[in-house]
Amino acid sequence: VTRRVLLQGGAAAAGSLAFGYSLSQGASGKGKGGDKDEDKEKKGKGKGNEGDRPSPRFTPFTQDLPIPPVLQPLGVGTPPYRPGDVFHGIAPEFADLSQFETFPTKYYQIQMRPSVAEILPGVRTPVWGYNGLVPGPTIKARIGEPAVVRFQNQLPVENSVHFHGGHTPAHADGYPNFYVLPGKARDYFYPNTVPRENGELDFTESISTGWYHDHAMDITAENVLRGLSGFYLTYDDLERNLINSNVLPADAYDIPLSIQDRRFNPDGTIFFDPLDHDGYIGDVFVVNGKAQPRLRVQRRKYRFRILDGSNARFYELRLSNGQPFTQIGMDSWLYPFAIERNTLLLSPAKRADVIIDFTNAPNELFLNNILEQDDGRGPDGDLEERDTELPGTPLLKFIVEGPRVSNNASIRVGDALRPHRPIRADEIVQTRTFEFDRRQGAWQINNQFFNPDVANATPTLGTAERWILRNGGGGWWHPIHIHLESHQQQRLNGRLPPIYDRFKTDTTILGPGDEVEIFMKFRTFTGPFVFHCHNVEHEDMRMMFAFDPRRQPTRSPAPIQVRFP
Amino acid sequence: MFRRAAFIACLMAPLWCIAPSSRSASSNGTVSPRASQVLSPPIYDHDQRIADTEGDRASDRFADVTLVTHDGRRVQFLRDLVRDRMVVINLTYTRCRGSCPATNSRIIRLRQLLAPQYADRIAFLSITVEPEYDTPEILAKFSQRFRKDEEGLPPWLFLTGEPKDIEELRYSLGLFDPDPEVDADRTRHAALLTFGNDRTNRWAAIPAATDAEELARTIARIVGNTNNQRYAQLYSPLPSP
Numbered sequence: 001v002t003r004r005v006l007l008q009g010g011a012a013a014a015g016s017l018a019f020g021y022s023l024s025q026g027a028s029g030k031g032k033g034g035d036k037d038e039d040k041e042k043k044g045k046g047k048g049n050e051g052d053r054p055s056p057r058f059t060p061f062t063q064d065l066p067i068p069p070v071l072q073p074l075g076v077g078t079p080p081y082r083p084g085d086v087f088h089g090i091a092p093e094f095a096d097l098s099q100f101e102t103f104p105t106k107y108y109q110i111q112m113r114p115s116v117a118e119i120l121p122g123v124r125t126p127v128w129g130y131n132g133l134v135p136g137p138t139i140k141a142r143i144g145e146p147a148v149v150r151f152q153n154q155l156p157v158e159n160s161v162h163f164h165g166g167h168t169p170a171h172a173d174g175y176p177n178f179y180v181l182p183g184k185a186r187d188y189f190y191p192n193t194v195p196r197e198n199g200e201l202d203f204t205e206s207i208s209t210g211w212y213h214d215h216a217m218d219i220t221a222e223n224v225l226r227g228l229s230g231f232y233l234t235y236d237d238l239e240r241n242l243i244n245s246n247v248l249p250a251d252a253y254d255i256p257l258s259i260q261d262r263r264f265n266p267d268g269t270i271f272f273d274p275l276d277h278d279g280y281i282g283d284v285f286v287v288n289g290k291a292q293p294r295l296r297v298q299r300r301k302y303r304f305r306i307l308d309g310s311n312a313r314f315y316e317l318r319l320s321n322g323q324p325f326t327q328i329g330m331d332s333w334l335y336p337f338a339i340e341r342n343t344l345l346l347s348p349a350k351r352a353d354v355i356i357d358f359t360n361a362p363n364e365l366f367l368n369n370i371l372e373q374d375d376g377r378g379p380d381g382d383l384e385e386r387d388t389e390l391p392g393t394p395l396l397k398f399i400v401e402g403p404r405v406s407n408n409a410s411i412r413v414g415d416a417l418r419p420h421r422p423i424r425a426d427e428i429v430q431t432r433t434f435e436f437d438r439r440q441g442a443w444q445i446n447n448q449f450f451n452p453d454v455a456n457a458t459p460t461l462g463t464a465e466r467w468i469l470r471n472g473g474g475g476w477w478h479p480i481h482i483h484l485e486s487h488q489q490q491r492l493n494g495r496l497p498p499i500y501d502r503f504k505t506d507t508t509i510l511g512p513g514d515e516v517e518i519f520m521k522f523r524t525f526t527g528p529f530v531f532h533c534h535n536v537e538h539e540d541m542r543m544m545f546a547f548d549p550r551r552q553p554t555r556s557p558a559p560i561q562v563r564f565p
Numbered sequence: 566m567f568r569r570a571a572f573i574a575c576l577m578a579p580l581w582c583i584a585p586s587s588r589s590a591s592s593n594g595t596v597s598p599r600a601s602q603v604l605s606p607p608i609y610d611h612d613q614r615i616a617d618t619e620g621d622r623a624s625d626r627f628a629d630v631t632l633v634t635h636d637g638r639r640v641q642f643l644r645d646l647v648r649d650r651m652v653v654i655n656l657t658y659t660r661c662r663g664s665c666p667a668t669n670s671r672i673i674r675l676r677q678l679l680a681p682q683y684a685d686r687i688a689f690l691s692i693t694v695e696p697e698y699d700t701p702e703i704l705a706k707f708s709q710r711f712r713k714d715e716e717g718l719p720p721w722l723f724l725t726g727e728p729k730d731i732e733e734l735r736y737s738l739g740l741f742d743p744d745p746e747v748d749a750d751r752t753r754h755a756a757l758l759t760f761g762n763d764r765t766n767r768w769a770a771i772p773a774a775t776d777a778e779e780l781a782r783t784i785a786r787i788v789g790n791t792n793n794q795r796y797a798q799l800y801s802p803l804p805s806p
Binding site: 156157158177179181182217218219265269273274275276277278375377439440441442444449450451452453474475540541542565 | 616621623663664739740741742743744747753754755757759761767768770772776779783786787792795796799800
């Protein structure tokens with residue numbers, strides 16, 4: 001695999017305008033390998049014609065980046081409704097509310113409902129949104145401040161809401177068939193707690209940047225594509241202190257960015273093909289619900305929680321002037337110290353928590369994607385040798401304004417953030433191997449398919465395990481997401497992973513031929529939970545397994561221990 | 566395809582969506598874990614019809630090729646077999662010794678499982694990927710082995726046609742592999758069941774090797790015309806250990 005880097009210094013801004021419309025045009029004529037051209041012809045004669053129709057043209061960087069509103073509670077301490085008094089009930093763990101409640105519980109309500117959004121400038125696009133918003137409202141909570149969110153489904157299809165990167169009871173984790181049926185509601189109980197071990201709270205696992213999205217079995221791809229995702233941010237005292245002491249930027253300079261790719265029909269509706277099982281690839285880049293928006297920033301440090309909220313597209317992010325990012329966290333968790341990154345590789349569902357310092361930036365700056373990807377198989381190249389192209393495609397334009405500020409956040413590369421506690425090899429009680437493969441047009445794990453009633457692994461609560469995650473081949477990329485809590489990568493193809501992948505993650509990327517060894521603990525909540533490929537088209541074809549932590553050692557596979565339909 | 570917003574109102578209107586439920590909560594407002602997750606009452610008091618789609622449909626992209634059934638009838642795939650219907654589609658061929666025998670067993674079981682609710686309103690369509698060999702006569706003979714008592718079961722058609730038409734159809738159904746080498750190998754053809762309801766425009770595909778009861782539940786949920794058809798089976802008991 002050859003790395004193609006075309007240096008076009010200084011041409012970034014000029015090139016970017018041409019990229020505003022059809023990215024598929026931009027992708028052609030770059031001299032792809034012969035076999036891929038052949039592919040495209042094949043696809044073109046079959047599924048292609050309609051699907052490959054480019055989205056309507058638009059002028060990029062004319063819409064301001066929206067910042068999703070923070071969800072406001074209906075009640076604090078005193079419930080405004082009777083928790084659990086809905087069709088799908090509430091988690092049994094809610095009966096023990098007091099053990100989670102350092103601060104009074106907040107009670108919220110969210111409706112999943114149809115709405116209309118302006119994603120392309122001047123074009124009305126029907127969407128499905130949490131409270132009608134795309135992205136949904138941001139849920140913010142303190143660690144130790146439980147939340148109950150009454151999700152009401154006003155859509156014509158079943159939903160299931162997953163707090164991705166969270167630590168929640170099984171009833172509230174978005175298990176694929178623990179639905180919110182059309183016209184019904186479920187009270188999702190989010191204790192906003194850290195894992196418990198021998199009665200101690202493990203604050204090294206305190207969550208920063210989570211997100212919530214639909215997880216309904218077989219139809220997640222369409223539900224998320226239509227708009228069902230939003231941010232879920234939590235703060236513990238350590239992180240609040242970092243913010244209050246101006247090490248990390250204040251809330252006004254802390255901005256979540258959800259990056260998604262979409263394709264639009266000529267009438268403005270979102271294109272979706274339920275029979276394209278490889279993975280959805282759009283030709284328009286959307287950030288926080290707007291196609292290629294712009295953001296006015298001051299000459300100071302900003303914190304961006306960047307989410308790849310796409311179904312199947314990977315990104316490698318780079319700033320157009322080549323200035324590095326300071327990464328402070330991966331997925332839900334802050335790093336033990338800030339790490340310098342020139343580019344950020346994101347698979348679907350992964351988050352990069354980064355600082356961008358605009359103090360000495362040019363007046364215009366672009367957040368670019370330099371990764372090449374034409375189909376659901378994944379980006380060109382492999383994990384350690386990716387095909388990138390400079391300057392890339394701009395996703396977001398920063399307009400840098402005003403003089404340098406005097407109260408800039410102090411965070412620098414190397415600064416201490418959240419202590420990290422490595423899982424030790426002598427804590428491991430069990431090793432399991434999972435091979436992710438494509439066979440006969442379907443994805444499978446260990447030659448098996450997901451059955452929501454079967455627990456494929458039954459770890460014992462309070463123990464740690466070693467899992468070997470192996471890519472079965474065929475050139476496909478599979479980002480593997482494990483629910484419940486973080487896992488720690490030990491080895492990538494037999495070697496120590498790069499520094500930025502050595503701490504906590506909830507989604508491990510398996511590139512072609514990769515094998516990753518991870519350690520993971522199973523704490524606080526009994527199952528069932530799932531782990532799966534987060535290319536959601538693969539997930540919908542059941543590249544998913546259930547793991548079901550139990551209080552007593554149990555042989556697997558076994559029927560799941562409880563069902564909350 | 567996505568003009569569902571317009572009919573949400575009618576979906577959400579009646580008592581059905583606001584029917585109070587006292588499950589999970591006792592009268593004083595405190596919450597007890599639900600006593601049993603295993604058995605639940607029927608969830609919908611009456612059959613609520615799911616509205617037809619108002620936008621374009623996934624089937625608009627299906628190749629409307631001419632095929633021949635195992636009993637020698639010429640049909641247009643989209644017009645005669647899919648439009649406004651509920652179908653379960655798979656690829657097969659009679660000389661297949663790989664995935665096909667197991668898939669055929671699944672279909673036999675699925676027809677029994679789906680018969681009580683759907684009878685002849687859902688059809689199974691098995692399309693040969695070896696049309697050069699699989700003539701209607703061979704398909705007729707082959708299909709006989711699956712036909713003992715057809716009474717009340719969903720119909721099951723075996724289909725052949727011109728090789729180029731079959732290829733076009735296969736691609737339009739998403740049943741191909743982007744790796745040309747894999748795609749050209751008939752023994753590695755997609756072992757999926759692709760099912761949908763063309764009126765509601767809901768489609769999904771899952772591996773044919775999935776557990777039969779789980780397949781039946783999934784097909785019902787995706788293709789059902791009413792909420793009762795779609796969701797009632799979710800509330801069946803867990804299989805015993």
